[in-house]
Amino acid sequence: MASASSQEASAPASNRSPVLITLVAWLVPGGGHFLLRRRGRAALIFACVLVTFVVGILMRGPMFEPHGGDLLTTLIQWGGFVGDLASGLFYLLTVWLGYAPPDTAGHVHDYGSKLIVAAGLLNILAMVDAWEIAKGEKG
Amino acid sequence: MKLNLTHFEVSILFALVTSVMLGLVTKKTDRERVRYGIQCFAYFIVALFGIGWAMHFLHG
Numbered sequence A: 001m002a003s004a005s006s007q008e009a010s011a012p013a014s015n016r017s018p019v020l021i022t023l024v025a026w027l028v029p030g031g032g033h034f035l036l037r038r039r040g041r042a043a044l045i046f047a048c049v050l051v052t053f054v055v056g057i058l059m060r061g062p063m064f065e066p067h068g069g070d071l072l073t074t075l076i077q078w079g080g081f082v083g084d085l086a087s088g089l090f091y092l093l094t095v096w097l098g099y100a101p102p103d104t105a106g107h108v109h110d111y112g113s114k115l116i117v118a119a120g121l122l123n124i125l126a127m128v129d130a131w132e133i134a135k136g137e138k139g
Numbered sequence B: 001m002k003l004n005l006t007h008f009e010v011s012i013l014f015a016l017v018t019s020v021m022l023g024l025v026t027k028k029t030d031r032e033r034v035r036y037g038i039q040c041f042a043y044f045i046v047a048l049f050g051i052g053w054a055m056h057f058l059h060g
Helices: A004-010 A018-027 A031-035 A039-058 A071-085 A089-096 A107-134 B007-026 B030-059
Strands: none
Touching: A018 A031, A018 A107, A031 A039, A031 A107, A039 A089, A039 A107, A039 B007, A071 A107, A089 A107, A107 B007, B007 B030
16 A cells, blocks of 8 residues: 555646656756745755856856867767756856857866856756656655 | 856865755655755765875875
8 A cells, every 4th residue: 555655756746747847947947846836945956056057157167069079079078068058048048148268278267167067967957856756756 | 256266165065066956856855855965065075085185195
């Protein structure tokens, strides 16, 4: 016999499509959780992704661009680009507003670039969580 | 405005936000989330100092 908590976890948390929830979670970090009425978690996710992204920008970290070369360069550039893009509107707005610092040598720019990617990777964790909650696989 | 954080400061920031996020997405109750977040942060710090000292001795 299933317990009340497992029955609760197996029921979809929202009538909205999990795909829509995940799309919102990508565009606005924490947005998926917000739609799923997990407001506190949504605020924390938004804050974590925002702080990481903004510190990366303030350190003048360059964005990755999806171009090829040898195998390692292609993996790094495309992997970094996907990580950047995963921040959703933060990334899109930043690029549309013309943020494009040159990829110069220096540890500060390098850490900034990695923080921007880290912000996107954190948002991917949140997107997966929102997907699972929307599917009723998690509470 | 430009930030010039050191490797250590960036590592602490990364450890903090990642621990919060891991706590949020992996556990079911708020109590478990806080506990797991603190645990992850402690592991990050131990790894940070451990690897730092290891590199110090390996590089000489």
